[in-house]
Amino acid sequence: MAMLEIEHLNTYYGHIHALRDVSITVEKGEIVTMIGANGAGKSTMLKTTSGLLRPRTGTIQLEGEELTRLAPHTIVTKGVVQVPEGRRIFGQLTVMENLDMGAFTCRDGGRIQKNLDRVFDLFPRLKERSKQVAGTLSGGEQQMLAMGRALMAEPRLLLLDEPSMGLAPVLVDSIFDTISRLNNAGTTILLVEQNARMALQVASRGYVLQTGQIVLSDSAENLASNEMVRRAYLGE
Amino acid sequence: MFQRWKESITPTDVVMWMIGGSLMLMVIWGSVATLAAGKYTGRHWIDFLIFGLAQGSIYALIATGYTMVYGVLKMINFAHGEVFMSGPFTAYFVADAMYRTDFLDTHPFIALAVVFIVAMAVSTMIAYFLEKIAYRPLRGAPRLIPLITAIGASFFLQYMFRGLYGSNFQAYPVFKIFEGSWMIFGIRILKFQVVVIVAAIVLMVALYSFIMLTRVGKAIRAVSEDKEASSLMGINVDAMVSTTFVIGGMAAGAAGVLYALMFKQVHFFMGFIPGIKAFTAAVLGGIGNIPGAMLGGIFLGLIESVGPSLFLDGLGIVAPYQLKDAIAFTMLVLVLIFRPTGIMGERLAVKKA
Numbered sequence: 001m002a003m004l005e006i007e008h009l010n011t012y013y014g015h016i017h018a019l020r021d022v023s024i025t026v027e028k029g030e031i032v033t034m035i036g037a038n039g040a041g042k043s044t045m046l047k048t049t050s051g052l053l054r055p056r057t058g059t060i061q062l063e064g065e066e067l068t069r070l071a072p073h074t075i076v077t078k079g080v081v082q083v084p085e086g087r088r089i090f091g092q093l094t095v096m097e098n099l100d101m102g103a104f105t106c107r108d109g110g111r112i113q114k115n116l117d118r119v120f121d122l123f124p125r126l127k128e129r130s131k132q133v134a135g136t137l138s139g140g141e142q143q144m145l146a147m148g149r150a151l152m153a154e155p156r157l158l159l160l161d162e163p164s165m166g167l168a169p170v171l172v173d174s175i176f177d178t179i180s181r182l183n184n185a186g187t188t189i190l191l192v193e194q195n196a197r198m199a200l201q202v203a204s205r206g207y208v209l210q211t212g213q214i215v216l217s218d219s220a221e222n223l224a225s226n227e228m229v230r231r232a233y234l235g236e
Numbered sequence: 237m238f239q240r241w242k243e244s245i246t247p248t249d250v251v252m253w254m255i256g257g258s259l260m261l262m263v264i265w266g267s268v269a270t271l272a273a274g275k276y277t278g279r280h281w282i283d284f285l286i287f288g289l290a291q292g293s294i295y296a297l298i299a300t301g302y303t304m305v306y307g308v309l310k311m312i313n314f315a316h317g318e319v320f321m322s323g324p325f326t327a328y329f330v331a332d333a334m335y336r337t338d339f340l341d342t343h344p345f346i347a348l349a350v351v352f353i354v355a356m357a358v359s360t361m362i363a364y365f366l367e368k369i370a371y372r373p374l375r376g377a378p379r380l381i382p383l384i385t386a387i388g389a390s391f392f393l394q395y396m397f398r399g400l401y402g403s404n405f406q407a408y409p410v411f412k413i414f415e416g417s418w419m420i421f422g423i424r425i426l427k428f429q430v431v432v433i434v435a436a437i438v439l440m441v442a443l444y445s446f447i448m449l450t451r452v453g454k455a456i457r458a459v460s461e462d463k464e465a466s467s468l469m470g471i472n473v474d475a476m477v478s479t480t481f482v483i484g485g486m487a488a489g490a491a492g493v494l495y496a497l498m499f500k501q502v503h504f505f506m507g508f509i510p511g512i513k514a515f516t517a518a519v520l521g522g523i524g525n526i527p528g529a530m531l532g533g534i535f536l537g538l539i540e541s542v543g544p545s546l547f548l549d550g551l552g553i554v555a556p557y558q559l560k561d562a563i564a565f566t567m568l569v570l571v572l573i574f575r576p577t578g579i580m581g582e583r584l585a586v587k588k589a
Contacts, residue, residue, distance in 0.1 A: 050468060052468070073471055081468070088464070
């Protein structure tokens with residue numbers, strides 16, 4: 001059974017038909033990426049999955065369990081956690097308090113501590129700054145915090161929305177490196193990226209989204225060598 | 237340099253600074269004249285200060301409700317004054333019954349605890365249902381709409397309680413043990429004022445610790461910053477909004493009992509003026525900022541109590557105390573003009589990187 005199975009999803013913003021009959025699957029242990037231009041519906045896709053937007057028709061299932069139309073905070077408890085676009089950390093809370101919020105659904109102190117150790121292991125920088133107010137972190141550190149915060153919720157499926165956006169090239173490399181490491185440690189990832197080159201390097205499969213429709217779906221290598229993808233998204 | 241400075245100043249600024257300056261001059265002139273006349277002794281000033289502190293801590297408790305609700309919903313809950321009124325007005329009947337049966341005098345502390353519990357429970361319930369019935373369906377509506385609803389809810393609650401309990405002023409029974417005064421550090425202080433100040437401080441410390449230290453408190457702060465991101469963390473935003481109203485209601489109910497202890501009467505309209513004053517205090521402190529609201533409340537209470545005698549008496553104004561409300565609202569206008577973010581406002585301005 002697939003980790004995530006989305007079928008015939010249609011989402012609207014008012015009258016705008018943002019997702020047109022989108023169907024995707026993500027298998028356990030995979031990194032699947034969705035690439036596409038600005039406004040193609042990539043973020044809409046993730047927001048519909050995490051419950052922030054309600055689809056008009058279609059179904060979303062996590063290992064056979066129905067997620068469609070559940071509230072976002074309930075979906076988190078099922079193990080689907082989204083790192084939103086633009087990081088959206090709580091700027092007035094400290095780094096530690098942000099991580100606490102990530103662990104909001106978990107009441108077991110021992111597990112929280114274990115997850116915290118894991119996050120600090122992954123991002124030692126956050127440990128150094130744990131008492132600092134999060135709004136004063138640099139962009140790269142904020143992205144680490146946003147990912148660390150999501151990991152505190154023990155995601156089975158991690159949804160990443162433009163994790164490399166607005167970061168210096170060095171940091172982009174390290175963020176993608178982290179994504180691979182997370183995946184190797186067993187987290188299934190659905191990655192939405194404008195940086196198609198990097199995304200196709202870490203992912204095993206990919207979908208190409210155009211004006212709310214899936215126009216192409218293939219393994220990451222095949223997509224990277226596809227003529228249309230190379231011209232439109234890899235700038236070659 | 238001077239050129240640039242000149243360009244950035246509009247005629248409005250000049251007029252505003254002139255108004256501000258002349259008010260400042262008036263205050264200084266009045267204070268000097270009052271002090272020179274020597275009409276009030278040190279004793280008087282101490283009395284004014286302590287009364288102001290007691291009054292201010294009541295404002296502070298109510299103001300936390302305004303400021304927390306503003307934090308999570310970005311709306312001013314203008315019915316909060318009625319939340320404040322509902323508790324002590326209901327508890328009056330309990331207190332009165334206990335007074336008639338002499339329970340109030342034989343077991344004053346139990347009686348006081350009962351009054352507090354009843355008042356806080358009623359205010360909390362009113363606040364909870366207010367949010368659920370009047371505000372929640374309007375979540376996501378343009379900001380003016382919940383504001384108008386809040387004013388409507390305020391009237392509704394006032395006249396509901398008038399219908400329920402009548403339109404008379406009811407004299408709150410007097411707790412005999414809080415009559416008279418204590419000597420503290422050589423200063424004579426009325427007992428009920430000590431009770432009010434101490435109770436308010438205890439409640440404010442408890443409330444602030446709850447918000448800063450507990451899991452739910454942190455979640456409320458997270459929701460204040462970003463509802464969508466909070467829900468992605470598994471936080472039930474609606475539950476946190478309800479919790480905020482509940483905490484605000486509890487604080488307002490307690491403040492209402494303290495108010496009744498101080499002024500010894502309740503009335504269906506009693507929430508209006510303290511409500512607006514507490515709103516002023518919340519704005520003074522920087523709306524959305526909890527310590528700011530507390531400081532703003534105490535500051536407003538002090539200014540209102542000391543201000544009339546200090547600023548106005550020396551100007552030859554007869555019965556300056558009648559003008560205490562004018563002083564409070566002049567403060568509001570001045571803050572809105574010169575420092576719209578309030579006293580503690582700057583701490584809120586964290587750069588969004």
